[in-house]
Amino acid sequence: MAYRPVHKIPSSEITPKSVYLNRRSLMAGAGAAFAAGMLPGHAWAKLETKPSKYGADLKPTAEEYITSYNNFYEFGTGKADPSENAGSLTTSPWSVKVDGLVAKPGTLALEDIVPKVQEDRTYRHRCVEAWSMVIPWVGFQLSDLLTKVEPLGSAKYVAFETLVRPDEMPGQKGFFQPLDWPYVEGLRLDEAMHPLTILATGLYGEELPNQNGAPLRLVVPWKYGFKSIKSIVRITLTEKEPPTTWNKAASNEYGFYSNVNPNVDHPRWSQATERPIGGGLLSQRQPTLMFNGYEDEVASLYTGMDLKKYF
Amino acid sequence: MSAISKLVDRLNGALKRVPVLPLYFVALVPGLWTFYQALAGQLGADPMRALEQGLGLWALRFMLATLAVTPLMRWPGIRLLRFRRMLGLTVFWYVLAHLTVYIVLDQQFYWLAIARDILKRPYIIFGMTAFVALVPMAITSNDLSVRRLGAMAWRNLHRLAYPAGVLMVLHYLWLVKSWTAGPLAYAALMALLLGLRLVPRGSSGRRRTREKSNARNVSTARA
Numbered sequence: 001m002a003y004r005p006v007h008k009i010p011s012s013e014i015t016p017k018s019v020y021l022n023r024r025s026l027m028a029g030a031g032a033a034f035a036a037g038m039l040p041g042h043a044w045a046k047l048e049t050k051p052s053k054y055g056a057d058l059k060p061t062a063e064e065y066i067t068s069y070n071n072f073y074e075f076g077t078g079k080a081d082p083s084e085n086a087g088s089l090t091t092s093p094w095s096v097k098v099d100g101l102v103a104k105p106g107t108l109a110l111e112d113i114v115p116k117v118q119e120d121r122t123y124r125h126r127c128v129e130a131w132s133m134v135i136p137w138v139g140f141q142l143s144d145l146l147t148k149v150e151p152l153g154s155a156k157y158v159a160f161e162t163l164v165r166p167d168e169m170p171g172q173k174g175f176f177q178p179l180d181w182p183y184v185e186g187l188r189l190d191e192a193m194h195p196l197t198i199l200a201t202g203l204y205g206e207e208l209p210n211q212n213g214a215p216l217r218l219v220v221p222w223k224y225g226f227k228s229i230k231s232i233v234r235i236t237l238t239e240k241e242p243p244t245t246w247n248k249a250a251s252n253e254y255g256f257y258s259n260v261n262p263n264v265d266h267p268r269w270s271q272a273t274e275r276p277i278g279g280g281l282l283s284q285r286q287p288t289l290m291f292n293g294y295e296d297e298v299a300s301l302y303t304g305m306d307l308k309k310y311f
Numbered sequence: 312m313s314a315i316s317k318l319v320d321r322l323n324g325a326l327k328r329v330p331v332l333p334l335y336f337v338a339l340v341p342g343l344w345t346f347y348q349a350l351a352g353q354l355g356a357d358p359m360r361a362l363e364q365g366l367g368l369w370a371l372r373f374m375l376a377t378l379a380v381t382p383l384m385r386w387p388g389i390r391l392l393r394f395r396r397m398l399g400l401t402v403f404w405y406v407l408a409h410l411t412v413y414i415v416l417d418q419q420f421y422w423l424a425i426a427r428d429i430l431k432r433p434y435i436i437f438g439m440t441a442f443v444a445l446v447p448m449a450i451t452s453n454d455l456s457v458r459r460l461g462a463m464a465w466r467n468l469h470r471l472a473y474p475a476g477v478l479m480v481l482h483y484l485w486l487v488k489s490w491t492a493g494p495l496a497y498a499a500l501m502a503l504l505l506g507l508r509l510v511p512r513g514s515s516g517r518r519r520t521r522e523k524s525n526a527r528n529v530s531t532a533r534a
Binding site: 064065068069073077079080128129131176178179246249250265268269270272273275277278280281282283284285 | 352355356357416418485
């Protein structure tokens, strides 16, 4: 039983009024309570946000689906496993180690990374398994953080790493491990600096539920979902292309770039169409868009590249 | 008489009294229940996929049950032969339902995509080939066909169950994104059930059972 009821949280972690706005602690409490079935689903702390120009025309997928249908193998390989098992993850305190080719390396507390007011960014989300959602993220541009730590001229790539904590992540325990831990991902520096690339801390205006990658996750909307690494604990600027988890698991199926591309099939299934989640049993397939519909914004990053070769 | 053989004899006695006919319907209950859940919105965010995979899994489970009949008869001596036709036909019904969901709800009659899948995708090829292998067995799963074909020909035809079983687990293994415990467990069980058939007959345990079953039926596998 992975649920951890609220009373098991040490009293040291219960938020005093003075740090009432320390939303991480609040989040841990609410998340655990939700997992224990004590509170209704909308108990997460509200975030302060401002609207952005992205995604005003998109109709978001229902919140219950976004928070109950997840690939987060640290909590199990089933789609419902993360929502069932992630409630016990401690997300406060949380810090991110920033190292590698930067002028200002260091370990940053989450509070020092996340701006007070974040943006609403509603993005299309396309899974490599050919299903899709529309998710109203709350976040800020990764470029804000990277600029602060001052990448050196030699930095060409950004590597990311997810938490390893088998005590709280049942998928990292046991005899059978589907992937190597930690989960690692990477972007080219120009992709990482692109205004569409965000670090998200929330969805639907509230703190991220643990199963969606709390407290801090990457969102790169023109790439397949597995590139958008969850629960990030380390960001490293590198000169060489960093290893990525799914590429290590099956290099012929998952490339470093993994841009959404209807013309390049997965070796085992077509990527030409996708099934939107939330339409029920009779949900209609729809055509998949080049770069997941963000072609105007990002195509110039790949000018002259053979996208079949660099899939 | 050892305790185990006493138990087996009692079990066989009880099994003899179980009527087969109702089981043809009982075996379909899990599938009908999954279908009901899909309609009632109880299968989560992606009910189509859950239904499709649920039906496929039940097909595989009944396939394993069908292929367990012979080893169970040979070693502990449990006589399930009366139920094998029911089990085998149930596999066919579940595979047919699984394929129907794939064509109607998953691919939505997008025949071009289906044709491309069949030509290009190993796991679809495995699944489709398994279905093709099941069709003649399903058609001939009746006494009339056994008489018409003759016991030998009928038995040879029904050896298609072995490749069909292998193809079904390959279909499952190939479609998941990474090596997960579930499909590997099904594959291991399939390998065990088929591997047991390679054990030479001389080493088989209970002579009494073997003679009885050999004398009476056409289907004790030798492969």
